[in-house]
Amino acid sequence: MGGVPGTAWVDSTIRDEGIWGEVVFVAVGATITAIGVPRQSLAFLGGYAFGTVLGTALSLVAQVIGCAAAHAWARALGRDWAERRMEGRFGQRLRPLRDALLASPFSATLALRLLPVGNNLALNLLAGMAGIGLGPFLLGSAIGYLPQTVVFALLGKGIRVEGAWQLGLAAVLLAVSVALGLWLLRRHRAGRVMDEG
Numbered sequence: 001m002g003g004v005p006g007t008a009w010v011d012s013t014i015r016d017e018g019i020w021g022e023v024v025f026v027a028v029g030a031t032i033t034a035i036g037v038p039r040q041s042l043a044f045l046g047g048y049a050f051g052t053v054l055g056t057a058l059s060l061v062a063q064v065i066g067c068a069a070a071h072a073w074a075r076a077l078g079r080d081w082a083e084r085r086m087e088g089r090f091g092q093r094l095r096p097l098r099d100a101l102l103a104s105p106f107s108a109t110l111a112l113r114l115l116p117v118g119n120n121l122a123l124n125l126l127a128g129m130a131g132i133g134l135g136p137f138l139l140g141s142a143i144g145y146l147p148q149t150v151v152f153a154l155l156g157k158g159i160r161v162e163g164a165w166q167l168g169l170a171a172v173l174l175a176v177s178v179a180l181g182l183w184l185l186r187r188h189r190a191g192r193v194m195d196e197g
Contacts, residue, residue, distance in 0.1 A: 006044075026062045033067070036120070039149070040149075040152045043056065043060075046059035047154060052157045056153040071137060071138075072128065073128065105137050109127070
């Protein structure tokens with residue numbers, strides 16, 4: 001499957017290696033998502049290597065581990081720095097997002113994860129530096145990651161077997177994920193306005 005980044009590595013190292021290949025995929029996937037590689041590319045490779053169902057499951061596990069690692073690193077090393085920086089111009093721009101996460105860690109995280117915009121690593125680091133609880137943050141992240149993980153695993157599987165139905169289903173699921181994320185975001189904002197009124 002030349003031309004698609006990562007597929008040569010999957011073909012030579014991961015596919016047809018059984019449990020060992022799955023463990024290596026999760027370990028490498030967690031590491032690369034923890035340092036900022038887009039989680040969607042990991043899901044694509046998971047679908048390519050293992051098919052839609054197992055590829056989604058393994059990619060999701062790796063994504064959540066990577067999310068937890070980045071959050072923990074930022075929480076341990078970055079909280080003092082973040083508190084000092086929140087007073088500057090950069091901090092003023094991040095404060096509304098930090099406040100939304102602090103006020104409602106699970107639902108704000110879920111809404112942000114469902115949208116195909118934003119930076120996964122930046123949100124992980126912001127949540128860690130702001131002291132957002134790991135449990136609600138990881139749960140919101142895992143549920144929010146799921147639709148796009150399925151979409152990109154379907155794309156990876158569809159590319160491998162040239163399955164038009166997988167590509168079509170991926171497009172529909174992405175549209176549903178975006179619509180749900182926007183709905184949750186609007187609902188969250190509306191709730192904050194009502195609380196302030």
